[in-house]
Amino acid sequence: MTDSERVLRVLIHDARTPIGVAQGYVRLLREERLQTPEERDRALSRAMDALGRIARLCDDASGFLAPPNPEAPTTMVSAAVTSSSRCDSENDTGRYQALSRC
Numbered sequence: 210m211t212d213s214e215r216v217l218r219v220l221i222h223d224a225r226t227p228i229g230v231a232q233g234y235v236r237l238l239r240e241e242r243l244q245t246p247e248e249r250d251r252a253l254s255r256a257m258d259a260l261g262r263i264a265r266l267c268d269d270a271s272g273f274l275a276p277p278n279p280e281a282p283t284t285m286v287s288a289a290v291t292s293s294s295r296c297d298s299e300n301d302t303g304r305y306q307a308l309s310r311c
Contacts, residue, residue, distance in 0.1 A: 220270050227259035227266075234259075 234256040243249045 216273070220266065224263055224266055227262040230259035231256045231263075 234252040237243050237252055238249060238256075243252055
């Protein structure tokens with residue numbers, strides 16, 4: 210498996226969790242299963258946080274499209290240091306890096 214394939218697999222895996230979180234909260238809202246305004250606000254906030262994680266993941270991944278120096282080859286690596294199933298903004302931010310040849 211190439212570095213590109215490994216990074217793509219990690220990106221896909223990491224995107225699925227916040228997508229599932231956002232879908233779950235939207236489903237609760239759509240089915241009107243949240244009774245109080247506080248519950249609905251909390252669900253909206255958590256769905257927005259999950260969407261923000263996806264946006265940051267996309268921003269991180271976009272760094273792979275064009276290296277800062279077009280003449281320098283780029284190697285893609287995952288900088289994740291844990292395989293935790295937790296998904297929070299601190300763990301998601303900065304997990305991927307595009308490393309140019311030094």
